[in-house]
Amino acid sequence: MEGTSDIKSVFWLGTSVMLFLAFALVFLVLFYQNHFIKMKRNEAETLLKTALDSEKEERQRIAKDLHDSVQGDLSAIRNFMVILEKQTKDQPTHSLVLETKNAIEKAIENTRTISSKLMPPLLETAGFSAALKDYLTQLSVLSGKEFLFKTDLVAVQLPATFSYELFRVAQEFCQNMLKHGHITQALFALYATTEGISLEIIDDGVAFDFKSAYQQSKGSGLHNIQSRIKSMKAELVQREVTVGNHFVIYLKLSL
Amino acid sequence: MNNKAIKSIYPFVLLVALSSLYEIIFIYFLKSDSDDWSMVYLLLEFSTLLYVFTKNSQKFFRIISFIFFIVFIGFFYHFKVIKTEIYTLQSDGYLSLIEFLYVILFSLFWFVSVFKRTEEDSLLKLPFFYFIVGLLVYFSGTIFLFLFSEEIIQEGLSLYEYWVVNLILVLFFRILLIVSIWKGRAT
Incomplete structure (x- = not known):
């Protein structure tokens, strides 16, 4: 009679514990994976934000450099070309000077457009x-x-x-x-x-x-x-x- | 990967389907001896699981699978050919224990391998996950039943009372098998 009771107890206790452990393992794995995914997403979001911020900063820097440096230099050259254009008015090189001045003006315009596109x-x-x-x-x-x-x-x-x-x-x-x-x-x-x-x-x-x-x-x-x-x-x-x-x-x- | 994993469980699903059919026709209606069938079923079940696990694991686990195969065949030969005087339920219990350990080990290896991969998909989206959960729960819940079946009978208790655990877990496992196949086809 005692043996019967022992078998019953061991059977039900063992089966319950095994089932509990199996379900616990499954839930633990699901919980951990969920947590793992969230961590990875946060990491990816931070990386993305950093990449976009750096891109924005770099665009700002290039736009500023183009505007302040290249565009400034080109404007100065254009001013010289205006003077040169006046001085060479009746000379055979006049058309060449005029063409150069127009090209510089086009370059200034292009630089302005690029700078504006980079950072309006x-x-x-x-x-x-x-x-x-x-x-x-x-x-x-x-x-x-x-x-x-x-x-x-x-x-x-x-x-x-x-x-x-x-x-x-x-x-x-x-x-x-x-x-x-x-x-x-x-x-x-x-x-x-x-x-x-x-x-x-x-x-x-x-x-x-x-x-x-x-x-x-x-x-x-x-x-x-x-x-x-x-x-x-x-x-x-x-x-x-x-x-x-x-x-x-x-x-x-x-x- | 998912497709390959799901295809690898097809032999197991086929075995489950055929065994259900066999048990209804030959054991329930024609009252054939279930001992021979349980012996064949155990061998086929282990073989199909071996196939699933080796198809979905790395080289290291294939070596473990080979060791389990040798141990299982060794015990099978011992109980079914040499020591035939041992009760069928008792020998089936020992063989189920080997299967149970094999399933637990593979499940753990599979979970670890999933975490090692960089995919962000939830496990609930993986069809193979349902198969693993089904296996894990079924084998964990029935191991005591298979180990104690002979003792339960020897003590004069009704095995059918305890067999209900197997029936519930079989139902649970088969539902998860259906979900697994269904999700596998959907993806």
Whole structure:
């Protein structure tokens, strides 16, 4: 009788302990992996933020160097060329001097454009809306396509970090529209939402699925967009449309 | 990797399906002797697990698998060919213990290998994870039953009362097998 009771006890105790240990192991592994993934994500986010910050700083530095140094030197050379142009007015070398002066003026203009593209001065002085509006106006002139901008956030200023990242995202979208989308018209609309702001990007170009294009893409454009969206902790939503593409970027902000 | 891992469990799934069919037809309806079947099933079960584990492990674990294979075959030969006077349930219990240790060892190795990989996917997304959890829980929960089956009968207790543990865990394991295959096909 005692043996029977012993077997019963050992059986139920042993089975319970073994089952407990098996489930405990599974839950422990799941918990640890979850913790491990979070740690890795945090690490990746920090790395991404550092990379984007360094890129921004480097852009700022190059833009400043181009503006203060190269552009300054070129302006000085142009001034000399103006004097030289006057002095050689009736000489056979005059046309050559004139051509050189024009080339220098073109170089100054190009340097200014590059410097502005690297770090739009309006972004710091007038904010995101003004910088994007200016950029889209210039792009419309240069590309011959219609880039429109609408906003109800005239008086509101976005924080500097978000302004820069959002501007770069808009820039990447524009480059994609021109390079792959073959658009004729695009609209950028910036609105206030209950939780922050939303930037709608609508075009009439070649339709594409962002997610699958991002997974297949070997270039840096879509990856840049995704990285910046991630660094802002924003959300990119693609809406279904019959023609072209419609994206909305939701950014949580306390305005 | 997932696809390969899931394909490797197909022989085991086939064995489970065929054994269910065999047990219903031959043991339940035709009342055949279940001792011979349990002997064949144990051997086939160990072989299919050996196949799954060697297909999903590094060289080091393959050496361990080989050692387990030798030990299992040695014990199998000893109990089923040399010492045939030992009760079937008792010898099956010892062979199940070897299988249990093999399963525990592989599960631990597999978990460690998953952590070593740099993938960020949750384990819950891996179809093979469900198979491992099923195996681990089933073998852990039934090891005492298989080891004590003969003693339970010897003490005059009803084995069917205790066998319910096996039935519940078989159900649990098969549900996880279905989830594993289903998730494997989805990915």
